[in-house]
Amino acid sequence: MSRRQPWLAGALALVVTGAVQSAPDQLRGEKVYARCLACHALSYDRVGPRHCGLLGRRAGSLPGFAYSPAMRDSRITWDEKTLDRFLAQPMKAMPGTTMTYDGVPDAKDRADLIAYLRHANDTPECRPSTARQR
Numbered sequence: 001m002s003r004r005q006p007w008l009a010g011a012l013a014l015v016v017t018g019a020v021q022s023a024p025d026q027l028r029g030e031k032v033y034a035r036c037l038a039c040h041a042l043s044y045d046r047v048g049p050r051h052c053g054l055l056g057r058r059a060g061s062l063p064g065f066a067y068s069p070a071m072r073d074s075r076i077t078w079d080e081k082t083l084d085r086f087l088a089q090p091m092k093a094m095p096g097t098t099m100t101y102d103g104v105p106d107a108k109d110r111a112d113l114i115a116y117l118r119h120a121n122d123t124p125e126c127r128p129s130t131a132r133q134r
Helices: 006-015 024-031 080-088 108-120
Strands: none
Touching: 024 108, 080 108
């Protein structure tokens, strides 16, 4: 019997049980983002604020959008960690938010969604147009 067999069996058990997390998948995240489209868009405000430029932006700071006092006063800057916590249970993470969505309970879905939002920032839809830069 090889010494590697117990290690290999353990590794296979982790993969089969899902204990090994795969890297965030932005393409899968785009499918998760479809849930957000009822209220949000990447490049323009709807019921909820636009998502272009979300990562690195202070919560409640987008000019022209009517945020809840809870969001405006939160002092949160959106990054992977703060967005993950908020998306898991928005109303619990930020009492008083007007985002009444129950959240994205699956951690893999949230990671994929955040990867998509990061990637979306580099798409033509999120890049400022030449006319806007003038």
